Amino acid sequence: MRASILAGLFILTLLFSGYSTGHGIEGAHSEGYIIDVIVVDLECEENDTCVSRPSNIVEYFGADWCTECPEVEQILKDVPNESEIILSHRPSSSDDFWLPASRDRFLDVYGLWGYPTIALDGHYIFAGPTQSRELNSLLSESESNYSSITNVSLDNDTLILDGNFLNLSVDVWTVSSNDNLTNIATNHTNYSESNIVDLDGEKLIIVVSNPGYIALVSGSSMPANDYIPDGGLDNLGESDGPVKGSTIIIITILLLIITLPASYQLFQLMRFEDSTEEE
Incomplete structure (x- = not known):
C-alpha cells in the first residue's frame, strides 16, 4: 500500500450539522483555526478505505515526567467513539518522543503553559484530569464540518494533496501508538516546504489551518485541578x-x-x- 497510489480520487461531501463547525466559533479565534483534517492509514490493506476525514481532532499535550498525565492518557484510550482522531504531542524536550513542531504548537499556536492539556478541534481546552473527564460528553455533542482537501495520493513517500491551500498551513504528522500513548507524533512535515513524508509510522494526520494563534475556550465546567506548569521554561538559553x-x-x-x-x-x-x- 505504501508504494504506488494510496488513494486515487478522494472526495467527501459532509452535511453541515453538529455542535460546532470546522471554521471555528464566531469571535473565539483571533487569528488561526483548523479548516480540515485527513487521516491516512499506512497499515491498511489494499481493498480497505485508507483515507478518512474524522469528525473531530483531539490534540493531547503531555510529558513523560507529568504525574497527572497517565490518567488523561487512559481517558483517551477509553474514548468510545471511532469517528474522531487523537493526536498526541510531547512538547517537553526532556521526553523521548518530543518534537520541536509539537513544542511550537504547544507554545505559539495554542499558547499553553501546562500538562496535561487536551485541545478539541482547535476550539475547546481541557486542562488537567478533572476537566478531561468531560471530554467524552462534549465529543458526543460535537462534529466539526471539515473541508478543504479534495484528493489525497501517496507515491512511495511523496504526498500529493489537491485543494485550495492559498495562505494556509498544512501540517503532516507521522504517528504511532504504544501501550501508553495513542497516536504519538514521531515526525512532522511542513507541506509548504516539502511533500516528502516519513512513512515510519501507523498513520499520517494531515491538518490544514489558517495560520496564527488559536484561542481556546474551556470545554469543561470544572476547575483546572492537578495542572502541572511547564510554559517553555526548561532549556531556555x-x-x-x-x-x-x-x-x-x-x-x-x-x-x-x-x-x-x-x-x-x-x-x-x-x-x-x-x-x-x-x-
Missing part, C-alpha cells in the same frame, strides 16, 4: 536564537506571581515605617 514572544509573556506572568507576596510584604513594611516616623 540552550540555543542562540531569539526567545519567542509567547515565552517572554509566560515568564513575566510567572515572575509576577512569584514576587507578588514579597512585594506585598515590602509595601506593608514601608507603610508601617512611615506611620512610626509620623508618631
Whole structure:
C-alpha cells in the first residue's frame, strides 16, 4: 500500500450539522483555526478505505515526567467513539518522543503553559484530569464540518494533496501508538516546504489551518485541578536564537506571581515605617 497510489480520487461531501463547525466559533479565534483534517492509514490493506476525514481532532499535550498525565492518557484510550482522531504531542524536550513542531504548537499556536492539556478541534481546552473527564460528553455533542482537501495520493513517500491551500498551513504528522500513548507524533512535515513524508509510522494526520494563534475556550465546567506548569521554561538559553514572544509573556506572568507576596510584604513594611516616623 505504501508504494504506488494510496488513494486515487478522494472526495467527501459532509452535511453541515453538529455542535460546532470546522471554521471555528464566531469571535473565539483571533487569528488561526483548523479548516480540515485527513487521516491516512499506512497499515491498511489494499481493498480497505485508507483515507478518512474524522469528525473531530483531539490534540493531547503531555510529558513523560507529568504525574497527572497517565490518567488523561487512559481517558483517551477509553474514548468510545471511532469517528474522531487523537493526536498526541510531547512538547517537553526532556521526553523521548518530543518534537520541536509539537513544542511550537504547544507554545505559539495554542499558547499553553501546562500538562496535561487536551485541545478539541482547535476550539475547546481541557486542562488537567478533572476537566478531561468531560471530554467524552462534549465529543458526543460535537462534529466539526471539515473541508478543504479534495484528493489525497501517496507515491512511495511523496504526498500529493489537491485543494485550495492559498495562505494556509498544512501540517503532516507521522504517528504511532504504544501501550501508553495513542497516536504519538514521531515526525512532522511542513507541506509548504516539502511533500516528502516519513512513512515510519501507523498513520499520517494531515491538518490544514489558517495560520496564527488559536484561542481556546474551556470545554469543561470544572476547575483546572492537578495542572502541572511547564510554559517553555526548561532549556531556555540552550540555543542562540531569539526567545519567542509567547515565552517572554509566560515568564513575566510567572515572575509576577512569584514576587507578588514579597512585594506585598515590602509595601506593608514601608507603610508601617512611615506611620512610626509620623508618631
